[in-house]
Amino acid sequence: MATDFTAGADPARTMALLWRGPRDDVPRPGPRAGLDVDRIVATAVRLADADGLPALSMRRVAAELGAGAMSLYTHVPGKAELIALMYDSVLAGLYPEPPSGNWRARLTAVAQANWDLLVRHPWVATVGTGRPILGPNLMAKYDAELAAVDGLGLGEVEMELVTILVTGFVKGIVSGLHEKVAAEQASGLTEEQWWAATEPHLDRVFDPERYPTATRVGPVSGPELGAYPAERAYAFGLERLLDGVAAIIDR
Amino acid sequence: MATDFTAGADPARTMALLWRGPRDDVPRPGPRAGLDVDRIVATAVRLADADGLPALSMRRVAAELGAGAMSLYTHVPGKAELIALMYDSVLAGLYPEPPSGNWRARLTAVAQANWDLLVRHPWVATVGTGRPILGPNLMAKYDAELAAVDGLGLGEVEMELVTILVTGFVKGIVSGLHEKVAAEQASGLTEEQWWAATEPHLDRVFDPERYPTATRVGPVSGPELGAYPAERAYAFGLERLLDGVAAIIDR
DNA sequence: GGCGGTAACGTACGCCGTACGGAGATATTC
DNA sequence: GAATATCTCCGTACGGCGTACGTTACCGCC
Numbered sequence: 001m002a003t004d005f006t007a008g009a010d011p012a013r014t015m016a017l018l019w020r021g022p023r024d025d026v027p028r029p030g031p032r033a034g035l036d037v038d039r040i041v042a043t044a045v046r047l048a049d050a051d052g053l054p055a056l057s058m059r060r061v062a063a064e065l066g067a068g069a070m071s072l073y074t075h076v077p078g079k080a081e082l083i084a085l086m087y088d089s090v091l092a093g094l095y096p097e098p099p100s101g102n103w104r105a106r107l108t109a110v111a112q113a114n115w116d117l118l119v120r121h122p123w124v125a126t127v128g129t130g131r132p133i134l135g136p137n138l139m140a141k142y143d144a145e146l147a148a149v150d151g152l153g154l155g156e157v158e159m160e161l162v163t164i165l166v167t168g169f170v171k172g173i174v175s176g177l178h179e180k181v182a183a184e185q186a187s188g189l190t191e192e193q194w195w196a197a198t199e200p201h202l203d204r205v206f207d208p209e210r211y212p213t214a215t216r217v218g219p220v221s222g223p224e225l226g227a228y229p230a231e232r233a234y235a236f237g238l239e240r241l242l243d244g245v246a247a248i249i250d251r
Numbered sequence: 252m253a254t255d256f257t258a259g260a261d262p263a264r265t266m267a268l269l270w271r272g273p274r275d276d277v278p279r280p281g282p283r284a285g286l287d288v289d290r291i292v293a294t295a296v297r298l299a300d301a302d303g304l305p306a307l308s309m310r311r312v313a314a315e316l317g318a319g320a321m322s323l324y325t326h327v328p329g330k331a332e333l334i335a336l337m338y339d340s341v342l343a344g345l346y347p348e349p350p351s352g353n354w355r356a357r358l359t360a361v362a363q364a365n366w367d368l369l370v371r372h373p374w375v376a377t378v379g380t381g382r383p384i385l386g387p388n389l390m391a392k393y394d395a396e397l398a399a400v401d402g403l404g405l406g407e408v409e410m411e412l413v414t415i416l417v418t419g420f421v422k423g424i425v426s427g428l429h430e431k432v433a434a435e436q437a438s439g440l441t442e443e444q445w446w447a448a449t450e451p452h453l454d455r456v457f458d459p460e461r462y463p464t465a466t467r468v469g470p471v472s473g474p475e476l477g478a479y480p481a482e483r484a485y486a487f488g489l490e491r492l493l494d495g496v497a498a499i500i501d502r
Numbered sequence: 503g504g505c506g507g508t509a510a511c512g513t514a515c516g517c518c519g520t521a522c523g524g525a526g527a528t529a530t531t532c
Numbered sequence: 533g534a535a536t537a538t539c540t541c542c543g544t545a546c547g548g549c550g551t552a553c554g555t556t557a558c559c560g561c562c
Contacts (some may be wrong), residue, residue, distance in 0.1 A: 005433065005434065007437040007438045011440075011445055011449045012451070012452075016452070019452060019455050027560070028507075029505095029506070029560045030507055030508030030510095030560080031508070031509050031510070031559065032509080032558080033508085033509060033510095034510080035510085057549065057550080058550065058551080059548085059549075059550090067511085068511045070512080070513095070551080070552095071509070071510045071511060073551075073552095074509055074510070078550080078551075079551090128430045130432070130434025131438070131442075134449065134452075134453075136455075139456055139462050140462065142462070142465045142469075143461075143462040143464050143465035144464075146465055146468050147463075150464055156467070156468045156475070157471065157476060159472070160469075160472035160476065161483065162491075164480075164484050164488075168424065168488075169419075169420065171423060173419065176419070181381070182256065182258065182379060183256065183258035184258075184381070186258040186259045187258045187259055189262075194382055198263075200263070200266075201267070202385075204270050205385045210390070211390050211393070211394040212394070212398075213394050214394035216407070217397050217407045217411055220407035221407045221408045221410070221411035224407070225408060225411065229415075232408075232412065233416070233419075236416070237415075237416045237419075240416060240496055240498070240499070241416075241492060242495070243495035243498040244490070244492050244493070244494035247491070247494040247495075278529065279528085279529070279539065280527085280538045280539060281529080281538055282526070282527040283527080283540085284540065284541095285541085286540085286541085308517080308518060308519080309519065309520080310517085310518075310519090318542085321520075321521095321522095322540075322542060324520075325539085325540055326540095329520075330519065
C-alpha cells in the first residue's frame, strides 16, 4: 500500500542527512540561510499529518515556508530523501521507556506504540520501505522491539520474525482505518452517504443464492463491528497473535 | 500503503459497471465501437502487472490500445472507476473449488489463494479499499472465505474477524515483498548494491553501545532470513496465527 | 574593494487526470 | 434517398506534479 517511495533516494546522501550532527555554526559566505533541513522536515510532517502524503508536494512545503519550490533543493536532494527524513523524524521518542512486564505485556506495549505512531502520523504506513530507512530513530525502534522479545529462549531469527509479525499486523489494521478516512476525504461522502448511494444495487450484491455465507454473516457482522471495525480487529487479532506466539514460547 | 484510490469513484456508476450484464447487441446509431470496457480493463491490468499502479496512466492505457487518451472516457468515467474494475476483474476464479479439509487446511488454502493473487498482481495490495469494491468477484471471494470458517462454532463477528486477520496478514507480507522489488526498479540498485552504497555509514547504524539488541540480532537474522524474508515471515506468521485461532476454536 | 562560495529562485520540460467541444460515422425515421 | 438523432472518438487546454538548469543576490574572507 505504498503511496510514495524512498527507494529513489541516493543512499549515501540519505544516510549523511539521517545521521547528520548538530548544525555546525561556522559562519559561511553567502546569504543568510532562511531554510534548513529541520524546518523543511518539520513543515512537511505537519502537512502530511493534515492532508496525507499524496497531497504533499515540494511546492506546497516551500509555499508553507514562504519560499520558492526550488529553494528546498538547496537543503534536500529530492522528495524521496525528504520522505526518508520525515519517516525517521517521527520515530523519535517512540519508546521513552523500554517495554516492561511479562512478554505478553511487552509485546502489547510494542503493538500499542506502533498503533499510536500510525494514528498520529497516518502517512507513515504509506511510506514504501523496500529499502530500510536506517536512521537513528528507526534503529532505536528496532532495538527496543527486539529487546521486548529477548530472553524468552527464542533464536535471533524467531525474535525478528515475531516483531515483524506484531508490527506488520498493527500496520495493516491502522492502514485499513486510515483508508476509510482517506475515502471520506477523497469522495466527500460519509460512509453512510456512500452506502445510501450504493444501496440501489445491493440486491445483486447480497444475493442469498449466490453468496449464502456472505449474506448470512455480513448483515450481522457489519452493524456489530459498526463504525469502528479497526479497533475490534486490532483487539481480536492481537490476542490471537499473542496466543500463537505463546505456543512457541511456552513449549 | 494505498497508492491509488477508488474512493473518488461515483458509487452508482461504479456499481453499474461492476455488475453490468453481457453486452446487449441491439444495434445503436453511431460509429462501430472499437473500444469496450473489457478491453480497457484487461489492458490496464496487463500494464499494472508489468509496471505497477504508479506507472499506470490513462494515456498509457489508451496508447496501448491505439486510441487517444480521451477515448477511454467514453467507456469508463475516470481512473478511479477503472481501478475498481481492474480490482474486481482479477478476483475472478480465485477459488475454483471451495477450500476443503479441516479448518486449518481451509484457512491455509485461503491464505495461499490470497498469496497467489497478490504475487500475480502486485498492484492489488496497493489499491486503497476505504470503500469496499462490491463487485461480483469480491463477493465470491468474501463468501468463500467466510465459508472456510463456517461451522466451527464461531459467531458471525468472529468469523469475519478471523478472515480479516488471515487476509490482512498475507497482504502485509506480500506488500513487503513487492516493496523490495519496487525499490530495486525505482533505484536501479540491487539490494546488494544498495547495501554496498550504504556500507560506509553502517558503523553508526550498528553501534553496539547504542543498539545492543539490534546489533546482536540483526547480523544473525539478516543473512539467515536472506533474500527471501517474506517467505519465511509468511510461513512463520501463518502458523502463529493459526495457533492463535485454534485457541478460540478448540475452547 | 574584489573574489568566491552559497542560498534562493524563475523558467521550462515532460509527465499527469480530465473538462470541453467538435468531427465523423451510423441507425432510425421520414 | 434524405434528414436527423445519437454515439464513438479525439484535439486542445488547464492546472497540477518533480526537478534540471542557469541566474541573481548576498555574504565572509583576503
